[in-house]
Amino acid sequence: MSQGTHFQRERTMYRFTAREVTVTAVSHPVETFARVTLGGPDLHDFVSTGPGDHAKIFFPHPFTGELVAPTAAGPGEDGINRPDGQTFARDFTPLNVRDESEGRVFDVDFFLHDDPGPASAWAAQAAVGDRVVVVGPRGSQSAPTGVGALLCLVDPTALPATVRLINELPLVTDIEVVADVDYDALDWVEAYLREGTGRDVLVREPLGGLDQALLDSEVSPGTFVFAAGDANRLIPLRRVIRDELGLPREQYQISGYWRSGEANFDHHGPIDPADPESIED
Missing domain, CATH: 3.40.50.80 (Nucleotide-binding domain of ferredoxin-NADP reductase (FNR) module)
Structure with missing residues (x-):
């Protein structure tokens, strides 16, 4: 095999939109992870084919329970309407995208921290019927x-x-x-x-x-x-x-x-603050 055939990767882009989903199941693959299965009609065209894919999940306010999140730009349209007000969102890897009897679903595995943030705290208490909003992925890299x-x-x-x-x-x-x-x-x-x-x-x-x-x-x-x-x-x-x-x-x-010690870290930013070019993902 020549060096030129090593490590080739294909990129595929998808419709970028916001999808409201509900929890359909909760399990624990190991004690330190909560696996939350998400489903709903908005997932009918949800696609995630790359191992490095990430989707941004918007969670309810940890104290009021209000869900402030983007909405879809329109049926079948590309884009989102950004909300007014504070949001609580983190990026996660979609797992096991599949079609079941009631429609398309996927899993999200949450690492359960000793000092949980909004996402880990939500996952630790998640129950069937809870609502969140999923934005992305924008695309996949094989x-x-x-x-x-x-x-x-x-x-x-x-x-x-x-x-x-x-x-x-x-x-x-x-x-x-x-x-x-x-x-x-x-x-x-x-x-x-x-x-x-x-x-x-x-x-x-x-x-x-x-x-x-x-x-x-x-x-x-x-x-x-x-x-x-x-x-x-x-x-x-x-x-x-x-x-x-x-x-x-x-x-x-x-x-x-x-990033330890930094809230709301943007993973699209530099890994090394001293090197603005260190955007590697």
């Missing part, structure tokens, strides 16, 4: 082709995307996950990945940080590197990818999902 091995360096918030990526790759692909968690959490990370992918995945902790974990890993020309989670933890990792390993841009994907 899994990379020609991947011989996959190295994921992720914290718990990126495990759903890790599951999607693993499921898009051939079973013969070598998979290794560096989980940015304490050692005693590795068992539930392994259990979550096993439940989501149906395979036993090698999981280890990042001794010395994610940057050192990457340096300690074998990254061959056929290895695709996926890194996501707390943007602060990704800054030194990104520098290793760029300055020490010199990986070509198509060989890795790095995305800051959140």
Whole structure:
């Protein structure tokens, strides 16, 4: 296989709109995650085919319960009407998009924090019939082709995307996950990945940080590197990818999902505040 056929990815764009959905089921794939299934007529044309897809979910006000969220621009139209007033929204990975007897549904897995924000607190109490609004995804980027091995360096918030990526790759692909968690959490990370992918995945902790974990890993020309989670933890990792390993841009994907100490972090912004060009996702 030539280098030119490695890591090719196709982009597909979708109608960008707001969809009101309801909770149809709640479960726990592992104790540390709540899986909320969302459905409703507005999902009839909902599409998500890329492992890195994200949809913005708007939640009710954590104290008043009022749901302030965008609305669709119009039936079949592209675009949204933005609301007046404070909103509570976060980006999540859609999982298991499927058609059931009552229509299209998908799952969202919420990591249950010890100090929960609005999304995690909502998920911990979610019940069938609860309403939220989903905006996006704007489009999908397919899994990379020609991947011989996959190295994921992720914290718990990126495990759903890790599951999607693993499921898009051939079973013969070598998979290794560096989980940015304490050692005693590795068992539930392994259990979550096993439940989501149906395979036993090698999981280890990042001794010395994610940057050192990457340096300690074998990254061959056929290895695709996926890194996501707390943007602060990704800054030194990104520098290793760029300055020490010199990986070509198509060989890795790095995305800051959140930033410790910063509310309402925009994952479309720079990972490294000192480097405005560090917009990698």
